[in-house]
Each structure stands twice: as structure tokens, then as C-alpha cells.
Amino acid sequence: MLEDLKPLLRPLLLLSIGVASVYLVSESRKRKFHIKLPFSKPDTIHGTDLRISRILVYPIKSCAGTDLSSSAFDKEGFEYDRKWMIVDLEKNKQLSARDNRGIKLVRVFPVIQRATGTLLVTFPDSPSTPSFSVPLNPTPEVLEDWDVHRGFDLWGHADEGYVVQSADPQAIDTPSEILSAYLGRPVLLVMKGPGLAPRPSENLGQDSNSLAYPGGSTVRYPDASPFLLVSDASLSHAEATVQAMARGEYERKVAGCKPDDPAPPVGEWALPGAAAKRLLMERFRPNIVVSGVLDAFGEDDWQEVVVPAQSSSDGDGRRFLLPNRCPRCMFPNVDTHSGKRDPQMPNDALMQYRKVDKAAPAKYCFGMYTIPMEDGGILRVGDPLVVTKSAVNPRITDDSDARK
Numbered sequence: 022m023l024e025d026l027k028p029l030l031r032p033l034l035l036l037s038i039g040v041a042s043v044y045l046v047s048e049s050r051k052r053k054f055h056i057k058l059p060f061s062k063p064d065t066i067h068g069t070d071l072r073i074s075r076i077l078v079y080p081i082k083s084c085a086g087t088d089l090s091s092s093a094f095d096k097e098g099f100e101y102d103r104k105w106m107i108v109d110l111e112k113n114k115q116l117s118a119r120d121n122r123g124i125k126l127v128r129v130f131p132v133i134q135r136a137t138g139t140l141l142v143t144f145p146d147s148p149s150t151p152s153f154s155v156p157l158n159p160t161p162e163v164l165e166d167w168d169v170h171r172g173f174d175l176w177g178h179a180d181e182g183y184v185v186q187s188a189d190p191q192a193i194d195t196p197s198e199i200l201s202a203y204l205g206r207p208v209l210l211v212m213k214g215p216g217l218a219p220r221p222s223e224n225l226g227q228d229s230n231s232l233a234y235p236g237g238s239t240v241r242y243p244d245a246s247p248f249l250l251v252s253d254a255s256l257s258h259a260e261a262t263v264q265a266m267a268r269g270e271y272e273r274k275v276a277g278c279k280p281d282d283p284a285p286p287v288g289e290w291a292l293p294g295a296a297a298k299r300l301l302m303e304r305f306r307p308n309i310v311v312s313g314v315l316d317a318f319g320e321d322d323w324q325e326v327v328v329p330a331q332s333s334s335d336g337d338g339r340r341f342l343l344p345n346r347c348p349r350c351m352f353p354n355v356d357t358h359s360g361k362r363d364p365q366m367p368n369d370a371l372m373q374y375r376k377v378d379k380a381a382p383a384k385y386c387f388g389m390y391t392i393p394m395e396d397g398g399i400l401r402v403g404d405p406l407v408v409t410k411s412a413v414n415p416r417i418t419d420d421s422d423a424r425k
Contacts, residue, residue, distance in 0.1 A: 065411035067254075067319025073328070073404045074253055075302070075310035078102040080131040080140055081210070082242045083118040085357065086303055087133065091401040096234050096393055097219070098247035099308055099400075101133055101157065105140070106175075106182060106242040107200060110207040114174035115242075119352040121362075125204060128360040133157065139188045142196070146360065150203045153196050154188040159214070170211055176244060178220055182211025213241040222246050222392065231342065234396040246390035249347055250320060251307040255387065258317030259367060260300035266370040267291035290366055300367055304353040305387055311406055320389050321346060321377070325410035328400060340394040346414075347388040348381035 079086040082103045092099045107126065109116040116123040132141040138157050144150035156163065164183060171181040185196050194202075196210045219239035223246065232238065240247055267290035289298035302310060314320060320343070328339040349371070354363045368385070375385035 065322040067316040068314040071313040071406040074312035082106040083126040084129040096396040103242040248391035251388040252314035254314040339398040346386035348384035
């Protein structure tokens with residue numbers, strides 16, 4: 022009987038060797054990176070109980086943000102989000118905290134005061150700088166006395182804004198003069214208001230015909246879209262990746278980084294356990310943060326979401342398009358607590374595995390550009406979120422390619 026089986030032994034042996042080889046290669050690839058890369062799951066929703074966990078607005082572009090429990094929105098984003106901006110008069114362009122010229126802006130704190138109808142601006146790190154207030158919604162009569170500054174550059178677009186004056190008629194210095202003294206350069210505080218030309222959203226590839234308002238998506242002073250949506254899971258994964266890289270737990274670099282680069286000096290990121298430096302969501306400037314996403318960067322695959330109606334004012338629900346991922350600049354390397362720039366993190370870590378969009382091959386992506394399909398509504402922390410359209414979006418690289 023053994024003689025009868027001999028012809029089968031060689032094929033069976035070769036098959037066993039092949040299976041074992043595939044397994045060993047697979048296991049070897051898994052061990053090349055200590056953090057699991059979230060590219061393999063086919064589920065395009067990546068969660069079951071999706072909810073809005075935070076609503077953030079940044080009244081003055083590049084300045085500190087504030088958490089809200091709810092906010093009205095229109096087709097240009099949340100009420101008061103990036104309604105104001107600071108213009109660098111020496112260059113006649115936006116002053117951004119991503120640059121050394123404007124990095125101090127992250128420690129300027131605008132506070133929305135609905136009771137008084139004002140935006141209070143404070144400087145907690147600069148006791149010698151006086152706070153000031155400006156009107157949240159200046160009347161047409163007030164705006165008649167405000168100059169309009171036109172033609173300043175905002176990402177290649179010639180924009181315009183009302184030159185903001187103090188809400189206090191007895192104020193000695195204007196808001197622009199106070200900010201100029203704080204920043205050490207001449208600047209203007211401007212506001213996007215009625216009668217000024219809207220700025221189109223960046224070319225995000227959205228279908229304007231699907232929007233319930235004419236003319237397509239526009240913004241006030243955000244970089245690209247009315248909202249930016251991010252999940253808690255993505256931040257947690259990014260933080261773990263940054264800390265792991267700081268501890269030297271990468272066996273090699275991936276996704277475009279040179280494999281012989283020396284480990285960067287990372288200081289507090291490498292401390293053990295809870296002592297390690299935290300990666301704060303505010304570095305990424307989202308407006309809508311979502312909880313319940315089980316797989317990091319699951320929101321990459323969302324194309325359309327609905328926040329179901331919670332009251333009669335919500336109509337049939339609030340619908341949003343998610344046309345593109347957000348390619349990141351160096352702003353997330355600015356520590357919003359210290360007002361100083363981290364030279365490496367999180368950029369170095371996220372460049373390893375988040376260069377995932379063909380439209381931005383040289384940048385890492387974090388968050389989704391988001392456009393309201395209706396021209397207004399209200400969002401609240403705790404609102405459920407339903408993904409109504411999703412697909413596994415094309416990536417520059419998949420899990421296997423990232424490790425070659």
C-alpha cells in the first residue's frame with residue numbers, strides 16, 4: 022500500500038513547502054512594522070455606533086480653537102468658524118501659524134460671547150498685551166464705517182475682508198494695532214462679511230448638482246472646504262505611531278522615507294507609558310470629530326454621511342459630502358499648548374504610512390474634506406452619524422507596497 026502512495030508523496034511535499042513559505046513571508050512582513058497599518062479591512066464603514074464626539078470652531082484663522090456643544094452651520098461651514106483672518110501687510114497675504122512669522126497665533130484665544138454679541142480675544146501668554154472685543158455680527162450701519170481690504174493672497178486667491186474695529190467705542194487701540202504689537206509686524210484683522218465675494222472651495226471633485234443650493238460650495242477663510250472631519254480612532258493610531266517611532270520601534274522606514282535616515286531626536290514623545298507626550302487633536306484643526314470608528318482612518322472610505330433629524334429644525338436630516346482626503350502641511354508639527362514647533366513629529370511618523378492619495382503624492386493625509394449638501398442646519402455633540410455612501414478609495418500604495 023505504501024508503494025501505491027509513493028507517486029503522491031512528492032507533490033504533497035512540494036505543496037507543503039509552498040504553503041509554509043507563503044506563511045513565513047506573510048509573518049515576516051507583519052513583523053517589519055510594530056504598528057498595524059489599517060489598510061486591509063474591506064469594510065468601508067468601519068464602525069457601528071458612529072457619533073459626533075466634538076465640534077470645534079476656530080473663529081480667527083490660525084488662532085486657538087474652541088469646543089462647542091452645538092453649532093449652527095450654513096453652506097460655508099460652522100457659524101463663526103474662520104470668519105476672521107489676519108493679513109500680513111508686508112506680504113499682503115494670510116498670516117499662518119504654519120510659518121515662523123505667525124506661529125504665535127496658536128496662543129491667541131478668541132472666545133465667542135453670544136450673550137454680549139462679541140468675540141473676545143485674549144493673550145494668556147502675554148500679560149502686557151490687552152484683550153479686545155469685536156462684534157460677532159456687525160450691523161450694516163456699522164459695516165458702512167469699516168474699510169474693506171481687497172486683493173490679499175489666500176492660497177492663490179485674491180480675497181477681501183472688512184477691516185475689523187473694536188466693539189468698544191472707547192477703545193484707544195484698534196484690534197489690528199494690538200495684534201501688530203503682539204506679533205511684531207504690521208497686520209490687519211479682517212472679517213468675511215455680507216456683500217463680499219465668496220471664495221469657491223478648492224477643486225475637490227464634488228458634484229455640485231447634488232447640493233441643495235446653487236453655485237457650488239464656497240468658504241469664508243478655511244483653506245479648502247467648509248468642514249474637516251476626523252475620527253477619534255485615527256488620532257489614537259497616529260499618536261501610537263508617533264510614540265512608537267520615537268521609541269525606535271520601527272525596524273525600517275516605509276512609504277517614501279529613506280531607510281538609512283537616522284532616528285530623529287524626539288524627546289518627550291519617547292517617554293514610557295502615560296508620561297509620553299500626547300498628540301492633541303487641535304494640531305489637525307478638525308471641525309467634526311467622530312467616535313465609534315473601529316478601524317483607524319476608516320473615514321477615508323466615506324463619501325456621503327447623514328446626521329439623522331433630532332428635532333423639527335433638522336428637517337429630514339443633515340447630509341454631507343466627503344469628496345477628498347486632506348493633505349497635510351507642517352501645521353500639525355506646531356504644539357498648540359506651547360506655541361513651539363516640533364521639528365519632526367507628527368510629520369515624520371505619518372509620512373511613513375499616510376501618503377495615501379494620488380492627488381497629493383508628496384504629503385500625508387489626515388481627515389476628510391466635508392461639504393454640506395443643504396445650506397443650513399444645526400449639529401450637536403452626541404448626534405448619530407450614518408454613512409450612506411462609501412467605497413474603498415484608491416490609494417497610492419496598499420499594505421504590501423508600503424513595506425517594500
